[in-house]
Amino acid sequence: MKARTLYDKIWDDHVVHQAEDGTCLLYIDRHLVHEVTSPQAFEGLRMTGRKVRAPEKTIAVPDHNVPTTLDRAKGIDNEESRIQVDALDKNAKDFGVHYYPVSDVRQGIVHIVGPEQGWTLPGMTVVCGDSHTATHGAFGALAHGIGTSEVEHVLATQTLIQKKSKNMKVEITGKLRPGVTAKDITLSVIGATGTAGGTGYVIEYCGEAIRDLSMEGRMTVCNMAIEGGARAGLIAPDEKTYDYCKGRPHAPKGAAWEAAVAYWKTLFSDEGAHFDKVITLKGEDIAPVVTWGTSPEDVLPITASVPAPESFSGGKVEAAKRALDYMGLTAGQKLTDIQIDTVFIGSCTNGRIEDLRAAAAILKGKKIKDGMRAMVVPGSGLVRAQAEEEGLADIFKEAGFEWRLAGCSMCLAMNPDQLAEGERCASTSNRNFEGRQGYKGRTHLVSPAMAAAAAITGHLTDVREMM
Amino acid sequence: MEKFTTVTGIAAPMPLVNIDTDMIIPKVFLKTIKRSGLGVNLFDEMRYDRQGNEIPDFVLNKPAYRDAQIIVAGDNFGCGSSREHAPWALADFGIKSVISTSFADIFYNNCFKNGILPIILPQEAVDVLMKDAEKGANARMEINLEAQTVTASDGQVFAFEVDAFKKHCLMNGLDDIGLTMEKAASIDSYEAKAGTLRPWV
Numbered sequence A: 001m002k003a004r005t006l007y008d009k010i011w012d013d014h015v016v017h018q019a020e021d022g023t024c025l026l027y028i029d030r031h032l033v034h035e036v037t038s039p040q041a042f043e044g045l046r047m048t049g050r051k052v053r054a055p056e057k058t059i060a061v062p063d064h065n066v067p068t069t070l071d072r073a074k075g076i077d078n079e080e081s082r083i084q085v086d087a088l089d090k091n092a093k094d095f096g097v098h099y100y101p102v103s104d105v106r107q108g109i110v111h112i113v114g115p116e117q118g119w120t121l122p123g124m125t126v127v128c129g130d131s132h133t134a135t136h137g138a139f140g141a142l143a144h145g146i147g148t149s150e151v152e153h154v155l156a157t158q159t160l161i162q163k164k165s166k167n168m169k170v171e172i173t174g175k176l177r178p179g180v181t182a183k184d185i186t187l188s189v190i191g192a193t194g195t196a197g198g199t200g201y202v203i204e205y206c207g208e209a210i211r212d213l214s215m216e217g218r219m220t221v222c223n224m225a226i227e228g229g230a231r232a233g234l235i236a237p238d239e240k241t242y243d244y245c246k247g248r249p250h251a252p253k254g255a256a257w258e259a260a261v262a263y264w265k266t267l268f269s270d271e272g273a274h275f276d277k278v279i280t281l282k283g284e285d286i287a288p289v290v291t292w293g294t295s296p297e298d299v300l301p302i303t304a305s306v307p308a309p310e311s312f313s314g315g316k317v318e319a320a321k322r323a324l325d326y327m328g329l330t331a332g333q334k335l336t337d338i339q340i341d342t343v344f345i346g347s348c349t350n351g352r353i354e355d356l357r358a359a360a361a362i363l364k365g366k367k368i369k370d371g372m373r374a375m376v377v378p379g380s381g382l383v384r385a386q387a388e389e390e391g392l393a394d395i396f397k398e399a400g401f402e403w404r405l406a407g408c409s410m411c412l413a414m415n416p417d418q419l420a421e422g423e424r425c426a427s428t429s430n431r432n433f434e435g436r437q438g439y440k441g442r443t444h445l446v447s448p449a450m451a452a453a454a455a456i457t458g459h460l461t462d463v464r465e466m467m
Numbered sequence B: 001m002e003k004f005t006t007v008t009g010i011a012a013p014m015p016l017v018n019i020d021t022d023m024i025i026p027k028v029f030l031k032t033i034k035r036s037g038l039g040v041n042l043f044d045e046m047r048y049d050r051q052g053n054e055i056p057d058f059v060l061n062k063p064a065y066r067d068a069q070i071i072v073a074g075d076n077f078g079c080g081s082s083r084e085h086a087p088w089a090l091a092d093f094g095i096k097s098v099i100s101t102s103f104a105d106i107f108y109n110n111c112f113k114n115g116i117l118p119i120i121l122p123q124e125a126v127d128v129l130m131k132d133a134e135k136g137a138n139a140r141m142e143i144n145l146e147a148q149t150v151t152a153s154d155g156q157v158f159a160f161e162v163d164a165f166k167k168h169c170l171m172n173g174l175d176d177i178g179l180t181m182e183k184a185a186s187i188d189s190y191e192a193k194a195g196t197l198r199p200w201v
């Protein structure tokens, strides 16, 4: 048999039908749903009298609009947000899908809840009306974002019309240096390839530095595959993957578990499998990085300075000028001289327990800079509970951080957690687009440890100096 | 869905690269539970100031481009989130086609579901069409999906590629879901087979 990549294998196992021109009907094993991109899809089902084909494979949770303040049981003030969350409540009930309402301790960001509850497993196809569905690729699942029309299509048919992407391999060799994390890997890859570098591809991340990452770290890497333009990111499952899945509420048990692991062990790229594009970075060359502009590709090591727009070419020159203007920066300024007003730790990129541990390790026994606004928003109610049990919550609170309830929060600021005009934030989220965290807000993407360091000093800081 | 055959109209030039979905439709407008009505908020933060007044410099506010049906854009148009609100807003404004060297994957697919034709052309062709678009309201471009061509106002013709199935659906205004439901028997038999091979799913 021809040598196949991991992507080829998962794809082959999910083809329901293939047309002559190569268009495939692909079976979907898990469909995750949140309140922002689903109302029009459920409405479409109602209008056509269609049902959800596989409600047992459909999991809904509100996350984007929910308040993260401790008094959220009182309800949502913003009327439109409330209507959207109420619509999900109703749709989940009417169509009989699995649901974690705001009041449930298991509620959280959809991409954190899925793996945590054992819904996401190796070899599956996973979709969600959300581009960061790529996160689930960390398990060796083919996972990607879809639009609302496609959400409706999956609800009605449990399939998706797809053409196969090309294969791309991103290898990170060797070991990471101290202070360098999964976030720095994934940002550095985007810095190297650009935000369109992965367009048309599914990326498989591999190499020693990827193998060495925990499941949390692997999720951080795959989460941002979309920022590099790729349809999905994948990491072959291994013992760490099985250990993470074992015992989760919706993971198989007993004989089914044994059968599942036996199948999962076949999920790797065969020796000699063809990749259409290969990128290799040396783990030891990766430094803690920050973004300076308004695209995730605007990445530099923390030791660098703000670049001059003229150092780019083509349309990027104008884009960089616009970005510097928007960000209020001047070329040549040292990145470590950039003063920060706000620190946000959370999101589906860095809202898991390991992220909170990394930030708490830097903050332990320290205080944030006077006047700094800092918040931690755990990725799920269960992450929050675990962090409280481990004493991390106390470290954050004593340092001066607000300790919030789970949700997307300031990652995209659809709830009240927003930047004011001109406010500058060191954020562990994934997008630094104009207005992403609030109208005219300024975002610098960093790892949790780097965010913690900036909270203490009040400016972008090389975390290695604090270790 | 409306059928797409040909469009002859004004093209607005937007040479900026990496125009993301947050720019196309900022998140405050994602709170709707409807598909319609988003056109007034298309490019909201670029188009209006904080008080809601139009920013005269923004291309779609200029008299020549207020009725644009085509956008000629810089590289990687539509990157960012999966929000279908982006094509809904474009369609509601009256945009029928976007021309660029490259599009983000999810956005590209979403366009076809909403009667918008995203056209990928090489840099040189986009450069020519960008110049053409800059001429304003007198320069009308013609897009012919059947023939897969874009014709600039001076008559220069550029051929483009498009997936045959997507073209077919767009030209006939077909609903994917209905088409797929005709394959229900294949889905049933796939489920039966997968249920034995991977029962834990």
Ligand code: SF4
Pocket: A063, A064, A109, A110, A111, A130, A132, A347, A348, A349, A407, A408, A411, A412, A429, A430
């Ligand atoms: S945390 Fe941010 S990126 Fe993740 S799902 Fe929520 S809004 Fe999207």
